[in-house]
Amino acid sequence: MEGEIRIVMADDHPPTRSRIRDLLEAGGFVVSAEAANAADVIRMALEHRPDVVLLDIHMPGNGIRAAAELSRSLPGTRVxxxxxxxDDEDLFDALRAGAVGYLLKDDEPDRLTTGLRQVMAGEASVSASVVTRILQEFRAPARRLFSRRSAAAAKLSSREWExxxxLSQGLSTEEVAKRLFLSPTTVRxxxxxxxxxxRVKDRQSAIDLLREE
Incomplete structure (x- = not known):
């Protein structure tokens, strides 16, 4: 049917795929194929050449790598x-890989279909809570208890330093996780x-070392 928006989707959790398919079909989209990993979604997208490929980030084979490959191979398909x-690093990596949308699974159900129609209209679509989190980071007043340029801090990634x-400000693991939109396990x-x-034994020793320089 003319005007149909065709989608190939990938997620390694079958119940999630079923829920997303129902949402898409209820919204008037056509799901051409489903995949559970990066290799299969690339193969299916090349076969079906859909309007949109919908990717999970943390699936087998890496969704961001799939996004980069699909952006190169199918420039007319929106990723x-x-x-x-x-995580802002996931967002920026996805955008660098060519994604034009970054939506969250726990958004309101109609946010998915609205976001997909936005990208089909040539707009970028990013979940509001992700945008809010990034704006908070940029607007937050600087409160640095140790130098980002120290020799010790230079060994850390941006996320590790963050x-x-x-932690050096006295936040707990759970509070840091909430502030950075990470799980407590990821913080640990x-x-x-x-x-x-x-090469230190505990958090306080690490903080002391970073403060010294």
């Missing part, structure tokens, strides 16, 4: 990420990596 991740800076992983990089 949109549908994810739980509010985690340690917030970042801290463990920092301890290994700085």
């Amino acid at each position: 949109v990420m549908l994810t739980h991740s509010r 985690v340690m800076e917030l 992983v970042h801290v463990s990596t920092v301890l290994r990089k700085l």
Whole structure:
């Protein structure tokens, strides 16, 4: 039928795929194919050449790598990420890979169909809560308890430094996770990596080292 918007979608969780398919079909879209990993979604997209490819970020094979490959191979197809991740690094990596949309799975159901129609109209579409989180980061007053340019801090990634800076301000793991839209487990992983990089035994030792320089 003329005017149909055809979609190939990928998510490694079958119930999530079923829910998304129902939302899309109820919104008047046509789901041409479904995949559970990056390799399959690339193959299916090349076969069906849809209007939109809808990708999860954290699926087998890496959704951002799939986005980059599809942006190169199918320049006429819009790539949109549908994810739980509010991590700004995931957002920026997705945009660099060629995605024109970044929507969250826990948005209101009609946000998905509205966002897809926006990208089909030539607009970018990013979930409002992600935009709000990034604006908060840029508008937040500087409160630096140690230098980003120190030799110790130079060993850390931007996210690791951000985690340690917030911990140095007295925030708990859970508070840091909430502030950065991460899980507490992810915060703990970042801290463990920092301890290994700085060759110290605990968080306070890492903070003391970063403050010294």
